[in-house]
Amino acid sequence: MSNRELLDDDGENRAVRAFLLMYGGTEGGSIGKMRRHLEHSGFENCWPEWVGAAPYNQHLTKGGAQAWIRHLFALENAAPHQSADVLGWKLVPVEPTEEMISDGFESCPDEIFSTPEVWDEYEALSGCQQAAYRARACYKAMIASAPAPADQQGEK
Numbered sequence: 001m002s003n004r005e006l007l008d009d010d011g012e013n014r015a016v017r018a019f020l021l022m023y024g025g026t027e028g029g030s031i032g033k034m035r036r037h038l039e040h041s042g043f044e045n046c047w048p049e050w051v052g053a054a055p056y057n058q059h060l061t062k063g064g065a066q067a068w069i070r071h072l073f074a075l076e077n078a079a080p081h082q083s084a085d086v087l088g089w090k091l092v093p094v095e096p097t098e099e100m101i102s103d104g105f106e107s108c109p110d111e112i113f114s115t116p117e118v119w120d121e122y123e124a125l126s127g128c129q130q131a132a133y134r135a136r137a138c139y140k141a142m143i144a145s146a147p148a149p150a151d152q153q154g155e156k
Contacts, residue, residue: 013066013069015065015069016062016065016066016069019060019065019068019069020060020062020065022034030056030057030058030059031051031054031055031056031058031059031060031064032054032055032056032057032058033056034047034060035047035051046071046072046075047068047071048067048068048071050064050067051068090143090146091148091149092142092143092146093146093147096142096146097145097146097147099145099147100142100145100146101142103141103142103144103145104138104139104141104142105138106141107137107138107140107141107142108134108137108138109122109133109134109137
């Protein structure tokens with residue numbers, strides 16, 4: 001998006017104007033309401049420090065809206081991978097590495113290499129259940145051995 005697209009017909013930043021309509025002036029909500037909206041949406045402590053000290057009913061100024069938007073963008077850019085890890089997601093390469101392929105292949109139950117308990121459990125499954133078991137085991141093994149993005153670039 002270009003800088004021109006961020007501006008409305010009056011030359012005002014669209015995001016700042018939206019913040020001010022919702023949380024500025026006497027008609028909008030307050031800083032406290034915005035903070036409460038964020039907390040109820042599961043976003044705690046994601047506001048600038050000055051917000052914690054502001055009176056609940058204080059409305060945003062243009063400078064406050066700009067500062068809050070900058071703060072939100074900084075949070076978004078600070079740790080994009082942390083939130084993925086917390087939610088049970090992992091960034092993996094588009095093409096699997098040789099280690100991922102090997103680990104996936106070796107994860108499937110085998111009468112010779114698996115423990116008797118694992119093999120007996122696997123043998124008791126129907127054909128479709130065995131296929132699903134193998135797919136799940138392969139997937140988990142490949143994901144577990146996927147390198148971190150920095151490892152792909154030779155950084156550690």
